[in-house]
Amino acid sequence: MRGLVFDIAHLLAGSLVLISFVMLYQDRLYALLNVFAVHALVLAMSVTWQAYVQNAPHLYVTAAIALIFKALIIPVGLHRIIRQLGIHRDIETAVGIGPTMLAGMGLVALSLMLMLRVTAEADPLAREDIAFALSIVLLGLLMMVTRRNAVSQVVGFMSLENGLILAATAAKGMPLVVEISVAFSVLIAFIVIGVFLFRIRERFDSVDDSALDDYRGERQ
Amino acid sequence: MMSALAALLFCVAALLALAVLAVALSRTKLATPLVYGATLLIATTIAIIAAMALTGGATAPTGLTLPLGLPWIGARFRLDALAAFFLVVIGLGAAITSLYALGYGRHETSPHRVLPFLPAFIAGMSLVVLADDAFSFLISWEFMSLASWALVMAHHHDADNTRAGYIYLVMASFGTLALLLAFGLISGPEGNYTFDAIRAAPHSPTSMALTLALMLIGAGSKAGLAPLHVWLPLAHPAAPSHVSALMSGIMTKVAVYGFVRVVFDLLGPAQWWMSAPVLLLGGLTAVLGILHALMETDLKRVLAYSTIENIGVVFVSLGLALAFQANGIGWAAALAFTAALFHVLNHSLFKSLLFFGAGAVLTATGERDMERLGGLIHAMPRTSLTFLVGCVAISALPPFNGFVSEWLMFQTILQSPNLPQWGLKILVPAIGGLLALAAALAAACFVRAFGITFLGRPRSVAAQTAREVDRFMIAAMVVLALLCLGAGIVPGLVIDAISPAARMVLHAVMPEQASVPWLSIIPISEGRSSYNGLLVFAFIALSASLSAYVIHRVASRALRRGPAWGCGFAATGAATQYSASGFAQPIRRVFGPMVLRARIRVKMPPPGDTAPARFDLELHDRVWNALYEPIAGAIGAATESLNQLQFLTIRRYLSLVFMSLIALLLVLALWS
Numbered sequence: 001m002r003g004l005v006f007d008i009a010h011l012l013a014g015s016l017v018l019i020s021f022v023m024l025y026q027d028r029l030y031a032l033l034n035v036f037a038v039h040a041l042v043l044a045m046s047v048t049w050q051a052y053v054q055n056a057p058h059l060y061v062t063a064a065i066a067l068i069f070k071a072l073i074i075p076v077g078l079h080r081i082i083r084q085l086g087i088h089r090d091i092e093t094a095v096g097i098g099p100t101m102l103a104g105m106g107l108v109a110l111s112l113m114l115m116l117r118v119t120a121e122a123d124p125l126a127r128e129d130i131a132f133a134l135s136i137v138l139l140g141l142l143m144m145v146t147r148r149n150a151v152s153q154v155v156g157f158m159s160l161e162n163g164l165i166l167a168a169t170a171a172k173g174m175p176l177v178v179e180i181s182v183a184f185s186v187l188i189a190f191i192v193i194g195v196f197l198f199r200i201r202e203r204f205d206s207v208d209d210s211a212l213d214d215y216r217g218e219r220q
Numbered sequence: 221m222m223s224a225l226a227a228l229l230f231c232v233a234a235l236l237a238l239a240v241l242a243v244a245l246s247r248t249k250l251a252t253p254l255v256y257g258a259t260l261l262i263a264t265t266i267a268i269i270a271a272m273a274l275t276g277g278a279t280a281p282t283g284l285t286l287p288l289g290l291p292w293i294g295a296r297f298r299l300d301a302l303a304a305f306f307l308v309v310i311g312l313g314a315a316i317t318s319l320y321a322l323g324y325g326r327h328e329t330s331p332h333r334v335l336p337f338l339p340a341f342i343a344g345m346s347l348v349v350l351a352d353d354a355f356s357f358l359i360s361w362e363f364m365s366l367a368s369w370a371l372v373m374a375h376h377h378d379a380d381n382t383r384a385g386y387i388y389l390v391m392a393s394f395g396t397l398a399l400l401l402a403f404g405l406i407s408g409p410e411g412n413y414t415f416d417a418i419r420a421a422p423h424s425p426t427s428m429a430l431t432l433a434l435m436l437i438g439a440g441s442k443a444g445l446a447p448l449h450v451w452l453p454l455a456h457p458a459a460p461s462h463v464s465a466l467m468s469g470i471m472t473k474v475a476v477y478g479f480v481r482v483v484f485d486l487l488g489p490a491q492w493w494m495s496a497p498v499l500l501l502g503g504l505t506a507v508l509g510i511l512h513a514l515m516e517t518d519l520k521r522v523l524a525y526s527t528i529e530n531i532g533v534v535f536v537s538l539g540l541a542l543a544f545q546a547n548g549i550g551w552a553a554a555l556a557f558t559a560a561l562f563h564v565l566n567h568s569l570f571k572s573l574l575f576f577g578a579g580a581v582l583t584a585t586g587e588r589d590m591e592r593l594g595g596l597i598h599a600m601p602r603t604s605l606t607f608l609v610g611c612v613a614i615s616a617l618p619p620f621n622g623f624v625s626e627w628l629m630f631q632t633i634l635q636s637p638n639l640p641q642w643g644l645k646i647l648v649p650a651i652g653g654l655l656a657l658a659a660a661l662a663a664a665c666f667v668r669a670f671g672i673t674f675l676g677r678p679r680s681v682a683a684q685t686a687r688e689v690d691r692f693m694i695a696a697m698v699v700l701a702l703l704c705l706g707a708g709i710v711p712g713l714v715i716d717a718i719s720p721a722a723r724m725v726l727h728a729v730m731p732e733q734a735s736v737p738w739l740s741i742i743p744i745s746e747g748r749s750s751y752n753g754l755l756v757f758a759f760i761a762l763s764a765s766l767s768a769y770v771i772h773r774v775a776s777r778a779l780r781r782g783p784a785w786g787c788g789f790a791a792t793g794a795a796t797q798y799s800a801s802g803f804a805q806p807i808r809r810v811f812g813p814m815v816l817r818a819r820i821r822v823k824m825p826p827p828g829d830t831a832p833a834r835f836d837l838e839l840h841d842r843v844w845n846a847l848y849e850p851i852a853g854a855i856g857a858a859t860e861s862l863n864q865l866q867f868l869t870i871r872r873y874l875s876l877v878f879m880s881l882i883a884l885l886l887v888l889a890l891w892s
């Protein structure tokens with residue numbers, strides 16, 4: 001049983017990292033959103049598995065939140081925004097896909113090297129999960145840095161949050177309050193950034209943030 | 221019966237309340253006499269209580285904890301012999317300053333910028349001396365700095381004053397930063413901020429060396445130790461004259477107190493190598509300060525530069541005390557330490573006196589530039605006489621007090637063969653040579669300051685029409701002149717008053733002087749050397765009266781006034797007199813190219829041309845050029861390039877955060 005528990009948790013966390021890579025690879029916004037929904041779905045599965053393994057029923061709530069908000073509401077909402085803005089055909093990477101993927105691999109290597117060494121004493125399950133969670137956080141950050149479009153930066157930010165939730169659930173005994181607040185912070189960020197997108201759109205007719213730079217008299 | 225410490229803290233509280241009151245009152249006419257009168261009263265009380273604590277038997281130090289400051293230690297205060305001595309200096313100086321200000325303050329154009337800060341400044345200085353934990357020490361120190369900064373900025377419409385205030389503020393913050401680090405270092409990782417805990421804790425040689433360096437920077441910058449002296453000749457003269465006297469005469473002494481408290485008292489047993497940097501810096505400061513003073517023509521800046529010299533002298537004495545103490549030669553250490561504290565007292569007396577004199581000249585003529593003064597001895601006889609006393613005392617001539625302290629210090633330097641380390645054996649006489657040079661230059665400097673300002677003929681209308689100043693200012697100067705004379709005639713009293721402080725810090729004292737007959741002082745032992753100020757005074761007074769009597773008796777008694785001899789030239793206007801820069805020219809020839817980077821341009825018109833010849837003199841402070849300008853330039857360039865960070869794109873900001881995160885993680889990965 002012990003081996004199976006570990007393997008499944010490992011599989012789910014590893015799939016999250018893999019899906020992060022898939023997100024890095026997407027240069028179309030619709031595809032990106034679909035992948036993000038999958039990302040959130042796998043997160044929900046992973047959290048459910050943790051809830052089952054740790055026998056912690058409150059984690060089911062977290063899983064539900066992840067599933068409902070991140071896998072359904074937010075992707076659907078962003079789909080609508082993209083449709084309204086009419087930017088679904090944009091190709092919007094600032095750095096080429098190849099270098100980004102290489103950088104992502106470097107980041108995963110870095111976080112594994114770091115976390116496995118730092119948490120040598122910890123429970124092996126939590127240890128693997130935290131190492132993967134750090135990779136996901138770093139990949140999310142990398143995505144925010146390498147994208148020019150505000151929508152994909154939002155997606156990067158939310159995948160980063162997914163990494164945080166993975167880390168939080170892997171550590172036993174984290175109270176539910178924190179998870180709800182994390183979920184709400186994501187939701188609030190989504191609303192704020194959504195409003196922000198419309199404002200940019202109204203003013204500049206584009207969500208490419210280089211328009212913002214033009215407005216400030218800067219060169220890219 | 222309240223303890224002395226509680227009474228002193230009460231006085232400080234009264235000063236702070238007075239500062240608040242002064243804010244409310246400052247625009248009324250009554251404010252000036254009221255505030256200065258009250259300050260006079262409170263400062264006198266402080267001086268008396270401290271003097272009683274110092275001389276009234278060597279009682280154990282008393283402590284008091286107020287429920288302020290850091291919650292787990294409170295604000296601790298303590299009155300011991302060292303603090304009491306410095307409180308006497310502060311109280312005395314502040315009291316006489318207030319007396320002077322009763323007259324001087326009436327000419328103040330913006331009293332609301334001076335009145336609230338003066339009591340606060342005095343309160344801050346007293347609190348620094350009384351503090352018994354690092355936290356209250358630093359708070360009081362910073363309070364003192366800020367109050368004095370506000371006083372420097374009193375006449376802020378003058379662009380030079382604003383610049384002086386800016387440089388002062390930067391240097392003061394830098395100094396406090398160094399002190400903060402020093403206390404952090406000696407408090408140890410557990411954060412034992414009380415002085416008792418610091419005293420008890422052992423200190424490693426590395427932390428001692430670092431603390432010494434930080435104290436030399438922190439306290440040294442406030443005191444005016446080279447190369448951190450540059451703010452002092454700018455800021456001290458910028459303040460109103462009585463504040464200049466307080467800053468130069470008293471605040472630099474508070475800095476000396478900080479150094480003594482940490483290096484002698486808190487750090488524990490001295491190491492011999494600690495004395496070398498103190499000696500070297502002190503010697504260099506003395507020579508550099510007095511050379512600059514000699515070149516300066518602004519009277520108040522002359523005095524400010526001379527303060528730097530005297531601080532150098534004090535630090536050399538302290539360095540000697542460290543050297544002897546580390547080698548277990550207690551009597552010589554006590555001698556050097558006594559000389560240092562004696563000079564602290566002396567300098568506070570005569571530098572206040574001289575600044576008061578400069579303030580009187582400023583009030584009477586509106587001039588600070590010596591090149592536009594002259595002949596004031598006729599218009600201001602009392603001011604001239606007291607200023608002369610100050611000049612003689614600061615030039616270390618007997619029978620005044622300056623001689624005694626410098627004599628004691630040279631007595632210590634003569635003991636250097638007793639030191640076991642060869643380095644010190646060679647260094648100490650060399651420093652003695654530097655100090656001898658500084659002493660001679662100081663005499664030249666004050667001959668020049670007095671001669672050009674008060675003797676000769678007026679060089680401007682302002683100097684011609686000067687009138688004597690009012691009785692408060694005269695009274696303050698006379699009191700100081702008498703104190704200078706008194707401390708010079710009966711130095712034994714002062715030495716005995718210092719010995720409790722020496723005993724507390726060094727566990728060694730000079731021989732008791734009260735028992736020596738005829739008011740002589742004997743620094744080491746009867747057979748070695750002794751000095752009798754009274755005898756010298758009596759001899760000078762007798763021989764001077766005798767020769768005056770003989771001259772008036774034997775020669776003609778008629779008073780004749782004739783035209784001055786113009787060396788055979790036809791034009792004998794006031795401008796043909798020796799000028800201040802002309803007087804300094806021989807010394808500028810010697811030291812100018814090397815130390816001061818003097819640049820002289822003489823422009824002679826061709827024969828037949830009626831244009832005037834021009835003589836331009838440029839002096840540069842080498843320290844300023846070599847040390848401060850590169851630093852200021854580097855900081856400017858760094859901020860200029862960092863400024864671009866204000867205008868990045870959102871994505872670049874994100875990348876910046878991302879990159880720094882990755883860099884930190886990499887460091888962690890490679891190190892752990």
